[in-house]
Amino acid sequence: MAQTPNPSRRSWVGPAPMPFLTPRAPRRHLEMRWADGGSHASVRRSGVGAVASSGDGERDRAVNVQVVLRCRPLNEEEQRLDVKSVISCNDTNKEVTARLSLFKQPNRTFTFDKVFGPESQQSMIFDHAVAPLVNDVLEGYNCTVFAFGQTGTGKTYTMEGEMKQKVSELPDTAGVIPRAVRHIFDRLEKRKDDYSMKVTFLELYNEEITDLLALEDQSRYPEDRHKRPITLMEDGKGGAVIRGLEEIVVYSPGDIYGLLEHGSARRRTAGTALNKQSSRSHAVFSINIHVKETTVGNEEFMRCGRLNLVDLAGSENIDRSGAREGRAREAGEVNKSLLTLGRVITALVEHSVHVPYRDSKLTRLLRESLGGKAKTCIIATVSPSVHSLEETMATLDYASRAKSIRNKPEANKKTCKSVMLKDLYQEMERMKQDVKASREKNGIYIPHGRFIQDEEEKKTMREKMEHLELSLEKQIKEAEKFKGLYLTEQECRLDFESRNKDLKVNLESWKGKFLDLQEANCRAKMSLREKDFVISNLLHSEHLILERAKDMRNTLENATGDITVLLNKLAMMVSEAEQVLNDILESTLELKKLLAFSAELQQAGLKRSLTSAQAMSKTSIDFFEDIRIHEEQSALNKITKILSALTAQKTTMVSAFMGQLNERYCEEQKHLKLEMTNLQQVSDNGKNESLAYVGAVESQFQEDMSSHAQLNDQMEGILQQCLKKGGHSVSYWSHTQSSLHDLCMGSIMEVDDFIEERSKENENMFQEKQLFSSQNDAEFHAITSDVLTASKNSLILDHETRNMIETASTTSSDRLELLNEKHSAGAESIRNMANNCLEKDYMANSPIRHRPRELLTKANSLESLEELRASVPDLEAKFRSENHLEEMEKGKQYSDQRTRTPRSPLMPVNKYVERRT
Numbered sequence: 001m002a003q004t005p006n007p008s009r010r011s012w013v014g015p016a017p018m019p020f021l022t023p024r025a026p027r028r029h030l031e032m033r034w035a036d037g038g039s040h041a042s043v044r045r046s047g048v049g050a051v052a053s054s055g056d057g058e059r060d061r062a063v064n065v066q067v068v069l070r071c072r073p074l075n076e077e078e079q080r081l082d083v084k085s086v087i088s089c090n091d092t093n094k095e096v097t098a099r100l101s102l103f104k105q106p107n108r109t110f111t112f113d114k115v116f117g118p119e120s121q122q123s124m125i126f127d128h129a130v131a132p133l134v135n136d137v138l139e140g141y142n143c144t145v146f147a148f149g150q151t152g153t154g155k156t157y158t159m160e161g162e163m164k165q166k167v168s169e170l171p172d173t174a175g176v177i178p179r180a181v182r183h184i185f186d187r188l189e190k191r192k193d194d195y196s197m198k199v200t201f202l203e204l205y206n207e208e209i210t211d212l213l214a215l216e217d218q219s220r221y222p223e224d225r226h227k228r229p230i231t232l233m234e235d236g237k238g239g240a241v242i243r244g245l246e247e248i249v250v251y252s253p254g255d256i257y258g259l260l261e262h263g264s265a266r267r268r269t270a271g272t273a274l275n276k277q278s279s280r281s282h283a284v285f286s287i288n289i290h291v292k293e294t295t296v297g298n299e300e301f302m303r304c305g306r307l308n309l310v311d312l313a314g315s316e317n318i319d320r321s322g323a324r325e326g327r328a329r330e331a332g333e334v335n336k337s338l339l340t341l342g343r344v345i346t347a348l349v350e351h352s353v354h355v356p357y358r359d360s361k362l363t364r365l366l367r368e369s370l371g372g373k374a375k376t377c378i379i380a381t382v383s384p385s386v387h388s389l390e391e392t393m394a395t396l397d398y399a400s401r402a403k404s405i406r407n408k409p410e411a412n413k414k415t416c417k418s419v420m421l422k423d424l425y426q427e428m429e430r431m432k433q434d435v436k437a438s439r440e441k442n443g444i445y446i447p448h449g450r451f452i453q454d455e456e457e458k459k460t461m462r463e464k465m466e467h468l469e470l471s472l473e474k475q476i477k478e479a480e481k482f483k484g485l486y487l488t489e490q491e492c493r494l495d496f497e498s499r500n501k502d503l504k505v506n507l508e509s510w511k512g513k514f515l516d517l518q519e520a521n522c523r524a525k526m527s528l529r530e531k532d533f534v535i536s537n538l539l540h541s542e543h544l545i546l547e548r549a550k551d552m553r554n555t556l557e558n559a560t561g562d563i564t565v566l567l568n569k570l571a572m573m574v575s576e577a578e579q580v581l582n583d584i585l586e587s588t589l590e591l592k593k594l595l596a597f598s599a600e601l602q603q604a605g606l607k608r609s610l611t612s613a614q615a616m617s618k619t620s621i622d623f624f625e626d627i628r629i630h631e632e633q634s635a636l637n638k639i640t641k642i643l644s645a646l647t648a649q650k651t652t653m654v655s656a657f658m659g660q661l662n663e664r665y666c667e668e669q670k671h672l673k674l675e676m677t678n679l680q681q682v683s684d685n686g687k688n689e690s691l692a693y694v695g696a697v698e699s700q701f702q703e704d705m706s707s708h709a710q711l712n713d714q715m716e717g718i719l720q721q722c723l724k725k726g727g728h729s730v731s732y733w734s735h736t737q738s739s740l741h742d743l744c745m746g747s748i749m750e751v752d753d754f755i756e757e758r759s760k761e762n763e764n765m766f767q768e769k770q771l772f773s774s775q776n777d778a779e780f781h782a783i784t785s786d787v788l789t790a791s792k793n794s795l796i797l798d799h800e801t802r803n804m805i806e807t808a809s810t811t812s813s814d815r816l817e818l819l820n821e822k823h824s825a826g827a828e829s830i831r832n833m834a835n836n837c838l839e840k841d842y843m844a845n846s847p848i849r850h851r852p853r854e855l856l857t858k859a860n861s862l863e864s865l866e867e868l869r870a871s872v873p874d875l876e877a878k879f880r881s882e883n884h885l886e887e888m889e890k891g892k893q894y895s896d897q898r899t900r901t902p903r904s905p906l907m908p909v910n911k912y913v914e915r916r917t
């Protein structure tokens with residue numbers, strides 16, 4: 001006996017095996033018994049959301065739909081054309097960034113539950129995103145994995161992958177479906193569970209469901225052979241039921257791979273500009289698993305789970321995919337169903353009252369998986385190409401929104417095996433009876449009379465039946481008509497109900513908006529009154545400020561008159577200063593003349609002293625020469641007298657005193673010679689001394705001459721300096737005058753500072769002038785003392801000269817003192833005039849009534865002006881407190897934020913007031 005139904009016997013239309021046909025040797029008896037126990041209807045109810053999903057089993061908490069993103073690598077064509085990649089994936093941070101900076105827009109980054117970049121392998125997608133769901137299926141949950149994205153981005157590659165031959169080892173390119181199948185079998189084997197597994201594979205094309213696993217019938221029209229439409233119905237509990245879908249029992253992964261290959265080959269594909277083999281339909285591959293569980297008391301239960309693997313048709317930009325005519329219509333249908341899917345996602349994310357599941361078959365099929373009781377994983381696929389950026393952004397946006405969909409996964413109710421068997425047996429029994437009845441009907445014997453009677457009855461009955469049939473047909477037609485009407489009406493009613501609901505929701509929201517607007521209106525009115533209050537106060541302040549401004553204008557006019565007077569006075573002062581300077585220049589010239597005269601006098605005196613000194617030295621020389629001659633003569637006379645005396649004595653004392661006389665003569669001669677030498681020496685000394693004295697007098701004279709010349713030069717230099725400084729003073733005064741003029745023509749506010757500066761500058765100038773005059777004084781004193789010294793030196797030589805020099809010096813110093821006095825008097829007069837001008841005439845001048853500071857202070861201080869300003873916040877606070885607005889404000893902040901309109905007629909006024917404050 002075969003231990004398990006022979007998998008090769010699998011029939012496309014034959015009875016599907018009973019559950020628990022685990023293809024495992026030691027456990028097969030029981031399952032076989034079930035399998036042999038009867039047939040099962042070849043056409044059964046099935047559906048993505050129809051498997052025992054209505055149990056009241058353990059209710060899990062709501063969980064978000066898992067959304068993972070996969071970006072495929074650039075394909076060969078794109079690489080050849082050097083197409084730019086604009087998508088970057090950060091698997092670690094689970095982020096995808098669309099580099100919109102190429103289009104001068106900020107980059108956009110999306111976060112998903114998992115991100116798989118272009119280098120990601122098929123196994124990674126399965127291990128990280130799908131395997132946990134597959135495990136949940138074995139625990140009794142319904143789980144759905146579906147891929148969506150633009151056409152050609154790798155949905156089919158991700159879901160099915162490349163799996164051409166049925167090898168035991170999966171190739172690296174195998175997709176989610178073969179890996180899920182392998183995983184399920186591995187797990188069941190490992191746990192040594194009893195199980196049965198059935199698969200379905202349907203295609204949804206142009207809103208028509210087709211069974212991709214149905215046996216091809218022998219219909220004459222090839223089109224009809226494998227495209228028998230299947231009905232999608234509601235199960236009354238919010239789920240969908242697919243009537244007529246083939247469920248194929250499978251025993252090994254190989255079985256499933258075969259079916260998958262067979263079904264995939266029948267899927268409608270077409271070559272598009274974006275994908276050579278583009279799937280033009282949505283495909284749903286479902287695996288139903290029943291696992292046996294034995295509980296205490298040997299009660300056997302069945303845990304059932306379903307895994308739906310959905311490969312959606314690609315959304316396509318018809319222009320770019322190059323679809324034409326029929327294909328364009330087809331693409332339109334695909335896009336329409338995907339659009340409905342998008343609307344369902346939006347409605348779920350926004351928690352809308354109405355979710356438009358019913359708008360397309362795709363959303364009806366996926367109802368349980370989106371916002372229902374299933375666990376769902378969405379694989380969004382994108383292309384990195386810059387040319388697909390628009391579609392990629394749409395996919396990323398939808399995928400990102402889909403993350404917020406919340407499902408309430410619920411495990412399927414475990415069914416008691418005996419109950420299930422009972423149901424099955426009952427079904428089998430009913431079918432057996434059917435078969436038996438039809439068999440018996442063909443072979444029963446009936447007597448002739450009874451047969452004729454029966455025939456007549458039958459005839460009557462037939463006539464009646466025909467009549468009835470006719471009336472029934474009529475009634476049926478009418479009923480169908482009514483049914484059609486009823487259905488239309490039902491549809492209309494449903495439509496109206498849903499519209500009514502929408503309208504009610506809209507009405508509610510409009511009511512809310514109306515209330516908000518009413519509130520905003522009240523607030524706007526109040527705000528207007530507030531602004532009126534503020535504006536009237538502002539106008540009052542403006543009036544006060546105008547009055548003050550008029551006062552200030554008068555004060556300023558007075559100040560302008562005063563400044564004009566002041567200017568005139570300054571001009572007068574400048575001319576007086578020029579007069580003083582001219583006086584200084586004149587006195588300097590006089591001084592120069594005096595000094596020249598004094599120098600001439602000194603020169604003449606010195607010349608005279610030189611002449612007298614020369615005469616004196618000549619007289620001295622002559623005198624000493626005379627003395628020397630006189631001395632010699634007197635000595636010779638003495639000698640002659642002595643000799644004559646001696647001769648007389650000789651005569652008397654010739655013999656006695658001859659010796660003594662001779663000795664005495666010698667001694668006397670010696671003595672005389674000594675005296676002569678002394679006299680000669682004295683005479684030489686006197687001569688030398690007189691010569692040295694004459695030389696010294698001469699050199700002294702020369703020195704005096706050169707010092708006089710130097711003094712002359714110094715005097716010349718000083719005079720030049722005086723002249724220069726005088727010129728400088730003149731230009732300085734003229735510059736001062738022009739500056740004063742310019743500055744006075746400038747701002748009135750600057751007059752005060754200007755005058756202060758001028759006063760300081762005048763002070764400095766006076767100090768300079770004083771310094772200058774004191775320098776002049778010192779120089780004059782130095783000259784005088786020099787002259788006096790020279791005069792004194794000359795006095796030593798010649799009294800007369802000295803007298804003359806003294807006279808000249810006295811005259812010079814008298815003149816100088818006179819000049820000095822005059823100069824001091826001039827300086828004093830300038831100072832007095834300046835003082836008069838600055839302190840008396842200007843600061844306390846009677847016609848000028850006020851000092852500038854006084855004028856300013858009296859006019860209006862800044863504080864007094866500030867006092868006039870009306871503070872808008874204070875005014876608002878005053879208004880609010882008077883009108884008890886604060887209380888109202890507190891409770892209405894929220895609505896205020898909502899109802900605040902961006903445009904406000906008072907906005908410019910408010911802004912102006914804010915700026916002012």
Ligand SMILES: Nc1ncnc2c1ncn2[C@@H]1O[C@H](COP(=O)(O)OP(=O)(O)OP(=O)(O)O)[C@@H](O)[C@H]1O
Nearest residue numbers: 072073151152153154155156157275278279313314
């Ligand atoms: N991650 C990937 N690695 C390598 N090749 C890939 C990848 N994704 C897709 N491809 C290749 O890109 C091409 C298009 O992929 P596929 O047919 O799966 O796209 P699709 O999204 O299903 O398109 P359609 O919606 O038109 O059916 C295929 O040749 C496939 O092999």
